[in-house]
Amino acid sequence: MKYQYIIISGNYDNDALSGRLLKIFLDEFVASDQILFVSEDLFRKRSEAVDTEYLFLSVPTQITYDELKTIRYKKIIAFDYYDEFERNLGLINKDILGCLSGYFKTSIDDSHDYEATPIGLLPIRIPGTLEYLSRKRLTIKRNHFLHDVNFIGTTTYLKNIDYNQRVEWVRTVKDAKKYDFWGGLLELPYNTKEMLDEKYNAKLDDYFV
Numbered sequence: 001m002k003y004q005y006i007i008i009s010g011n012y013d014n015d016a017l018s019g020r021l022l023k024i025f026l027d028e029f030v031a032s033d034q035i036l037f038v039s040e041d042l043f044r045k046r047s048e049a050v051d052t053e054y055l056f057l058s059v060p061t062q063i064t065y066d067e068l069k070t071i072r073y074k075k076i077i078a079f080d081y082y083d084e085f086e087r088n089l090g091l092i093n094k095d096i097l098g099c100l101s102g103y104f105k106t107s108i109d110d111s112h113d114y115e116a117t118p119i120g121l122l123p124i125r126i127p128g129t130l131e132y133l134s135r136k137r138l139t140i141k142r143n144h145f146l147h148d149v150n151f152i153g154t155t156t157y158l159k160n161i162d163y164n165q166r167v168e169w170v171r172t173v174k175d176a177k178k179y180d181f182w183g184g185l186l187e188l189p190y191n192t193k194e195m196l197d198e199k200y201n202a203k204l205d206d207y208f209v
Helices: 020-027 040-045 066-070 128-139 165-176 193-200
Strands: 002-009 035-039 050-058 071-079 100-105 119-121 149-154 181-186
Touching: 002 020, 002 040, 020 035, 035 040, 066 071, 149 165, 165 181
Parallel strands: 002 035, 002 050, 050 071, 071 100, 100 119, 149 181
Antiparallel strands: none
């Protein structure tokens, strides 16, 4: 059996983390019988040999190199929908790392060194209602909105220039004291609140969810 794309998904209910969002995107461009979407558990139960041009592995993955021997592929691409620019290479078995042709993320930090690994962008879901409201926002009275600004995001930063762009943005909005703000920052293991408290020499509790 031959497919153009095979996606081995993680065992998640979330469309993005499981890889279903990537499948939904690919469905717009190729026939459904050209895409095999299968969970790790079901993949391990398959014995049929298959061919594909692109094999996508949803990260984190427990798949090993030996388990991929039933697939003849041209390229292996790992991907994750985590809200950070770092690749999660530690969540992939080491015997697969050397076979990767690329890694896909939802965003790319041009100042970051990805160590020669080709980096690609993943599709993201933007509901039609969001697009509609963005066009109509200027014509809707302010009291139709519960808040001026809604934002939740992790504490990503530009490593090469040591710039915490989201922290700076949230501080700018909140410190202006003229916007009704809802949300805040979420910690990352390599950029915790304690680290940022020390860096800014201030308690940043009000900026976190």
